[in-house]
Structure formats: structure tokens, C-alpha cells
Amino acid sequence: MFKELDPILHSQLRLAVMSLLIGVKEAEFTFIKEKTNSTAGNLSVQIQKLKDAGYIDVIKQFKDNYPQTTCKITKLGIKAFEEYVVNLQSYLGGT
């Protein structure tokens, strides 16, 4: 029987953000925006949703007098992402 795909992750931009963060320690907001080709407004909303779900940590600080937002995947986020990929594979494999 197929497990339902996590609705938090089964969205284009949120999945793109999580896929970027899974392989790195942390990434700046501008980096994520550039790689996902998203607008700052939309990205902020989706990042907030991932943060509310406990999948990512968002660190806001100042660097050279400019605000800097850094995102980092949490342990819960890694677990959710891994489960999502396993479920995806079972859908595609038909098992």
C-alpha cells in the first residue's frame, strides 16, 4: 500500500529548498533564491512554512551591516525528506 506523500514537501518550491539544503550544512537566503529562481516574497512564505513544520532552522543576523538570513535543515527535516524519497520511490517502483 502506498503511503501518502508529505504535503509539506510535496510542493515545488518547498521541495526545491529542502533538496538544496539536504546536501549542505547551511545556505544563505540569496543562494536559495538564486538556485530556485523564485521571488523573494514567495520564497519567504515557503521557508516560513518549512520552519513552522520544524523542517528547517532560520537564522537571522547582520553581516557587514546588512541583514543576512541563513537556512539550515533540522534532524526532523532530514527524516521527513528521507521518508518522502522512500515513498516517492515506492510510487515510481510500484511496490
Added chain:
Amino acid sequence: MIIMNEQEKILTEKESLDLITQMINKAKDACHDTGIAAIMWGAVIAICSLVRLSELHFGYRLPFDIYLLTIVAVIPQIYFTIKEKKQRKVKTYDDGFMDSLWMGFGICIFLMIYTTSAMYSQWDPAADEYRKLTGNAYPFRLYEFTSPLFLMLYGLPTFVTGVSMKFKPMLWGGLLCWVSCLVTIYTPIKIDLILVALSSIFAWLVPGIIMEKDYRKAKSELAQANV
């Protein structure tokens, strides 16, 4: 190229998997290191060794110790490190490990220079005394054993970087340093200097050029993909 619109698109399972693969590759491509520091240190050590070799071979002395160039090279190294850290928008799990590995290597080199200088300061008067008393050169040539010690150190971070980054040129470069370390124990000082120059060229200069090429290629590919 995926453009993330305000409206959320419903993904099929295949599209999801493709998106994951694409994003993981994008993150990986963004993590290329520049090869500037490796190029600079490879060139500096090779120049120092070859200049010292020419001093010994042609019997002249520069008005300054050529190895002071290594201290001068620390200034651009600090500049590169600060610049790279400022430009770095993404941190990988390897970054902290690599930074501390090469910083530890720098500290070891400084300690090795200090230790060998202390050894020479005791050895030189003893060798002079022996020469005065016997008229012969002191049989133990301490300077013949300096190169192996440095080559042993050069090999460690180079080999570890090569293995952990799966970057074969550095892995082979590190092994070359250790082979040269063994050889230089038994070879005269002129051969030692040639081997030190060759080791630094193959351990740092050549891998640095390859890294810089890869970095520039990845940068231009990403720039084109974002047009």
C-alpha cells in the same frame, strides 16, 4: 530551468524526483573551491627550492633568505581566505574540516621551522668546533634531513584532502610527497631540492590549476543556466 512561480504547481512523482536530483546537483556545483591558494603555495615552494638549488649549484647567495617568501605569501593567503569566506553563500559539512586541517598544517609548518632552526643553532657551533679540531667536515649532515621532515608534513593534508574530496590529483600529489620523503633521506641536498620542487608542483600547483579550471567552468555554466 525551473522557475518557481507564486502559484504552487502540483508535482507528479517523476517530476518530484527530477527536481530533487536537479537541486542536489545545483548545490554540489556551487561548492567548487577555487584553486588560487594551492597554485600560489605550489609556486612559492617550487620557486624557493629552485632558487636555493641555483645558489648551491652556482655558488652565489642572494642578499636575503629566499624562504622568507613563504612568510610574505601568508599575506595574500589571509586576503584569499577572508574574500572566499565573504563570498561563500553556502557552507558544506566538509568546509570546517578542511579549514581546520589546513590551519593545523600551517601551525605544524611554523613549529617545524622553529624546531629545525633551534636544532641548527646547536648543531652549527658543534660542527664548526669539530672542523677546527679535526680539519674535516662534521660527518653528520643535519641539513640533509630537513627536506624529508617537511615533505612528510606536506603529504598529510594533501593526501587527506585528495581522499575526502575524491580529488585524485591531490591524492597522488600527497603520495608523491611521502615517496619523495623516503628518497630524500638517501639523496644529496641538490636532489632533495629538486624533489621538493617537483612534489610541490604535483601536490599543489597542478591540482590547483585543475581546481581553478573546474571552478571557473562551473561558475560559467551556472551563469549561463540562470540567463
